[in-house]
Amino acid sequence: MGEEGVKVKFTRIKTQIFASMRKIICPFDRLIDKIPEHGYHLDLGCGYGIFCSFLSEKKPNIDITGIELDEKKIAIAHENYANKHIHFFTGDATAIKATKEYDSITCIDLLHHIPSNYHEDVLRGVYSSLKDDGIVIIKDMDKQPFLKYLWNYIHDIVMTRSVHMYYISKQELVRLVEKSGFVLVEAQDIPNVLYAHYYIICKKDQHGHSKEEPS
Template sequence: MSPLPFVWRLHQVIRSLLSPFGKIIDRIPRTPPGEERTLLDLGCGHGIFLALARRMRPGLSLVGIDLDAAKIRQARQAFAKAKISGHQLAVMSIADFPEGTADYIAILDVMYLVPLVLWAGILKTCYDSLKPGGLLLLKEMNTGKPAKLAVLKLEETLAVNILGITKGEETRFTFPPPEEIRKQLQTIGFEVEEIPLDRGYHVPHMLWIGHKPSNPNGPPVS
């Protein structure tokens, strides 16, 4: 079992320190005794978020999917070494995930690598994959803070184009304004919360929580 290359391990450490994963997990309700709830991490990478979720929300069943087979392989190795159980890690698209089976779906710093024209289809598939009453946790960037956004773009250009750590179209990042993200989520049927998470961070982290109604066939969200 070979260790991750140094530059990748360094990226993992930096990402865990500079991303507000703990604040995002705080938004996931604790699982009542005797119940089982599933957290799906779409674009899970090396599984850093899921590993922290296991520690902070031990009652969750964890599922991580990513299109990068190397990252999934390395995540499996890391989870085995850490003796983390109760999880599934797979090379899979959200399009192949069963409908109505996830209680929570996290998409953290993934959509900025996806052209905006494809967002609606991905978010609709997430909506369909959630159980009624489920939550979508979408973490992207607040374009209303241009100075912090400029720092973020420089970092991502380094990660995508120079180091090759993150897969994406070269220099083509998608950072829609907050009102566009809210509109897309509401159009699909989510009730939306917007939560700034950038306090104490050098980049403009922002969390959108999409609440799938307990009765999805009820009246549309206004």
């Protein structure tokens, strides 16, 4: 096996290990239970495509699109998980250019990797990409308790090799989605020994905002 073959094999093994760890660390099941059984789903900031694959296993009648800024991650997602029901594209979460409207959209541990002043841009794109009766699930890490926040910050530094994180608390995110034209459906902490997981579910505010002009 040549040097290039060794690199490819190592990347596959590393991705498989990461996928296994990701499924243990992140409460995917709690999120998948909230997603409709049919329709079109967008996973924004899909990374290596792990959640897309897991969702397709649990709900095979969904057509899934994953969008990720990192071209290397998208290439790995394509190689490992792309099929007739799962599609991957390179794209910027702060400037979504969706070709269709989706029944459900997830943003899983995405916002804290994007500078805070772009969070509204992300939500604006999510709003315009969502069907009128669709749902949005945003899962992220809270700032409290402090020790869990610190542990997750260290985890992210190791995984991303960057010290720049932009965590948003559950309360802050609730205010931001409501400001961006959504109605809150649910906001929950997810118990975990090490990580301060939380998620919120929201829908479009059909009365106070229009699709073309979310505030």
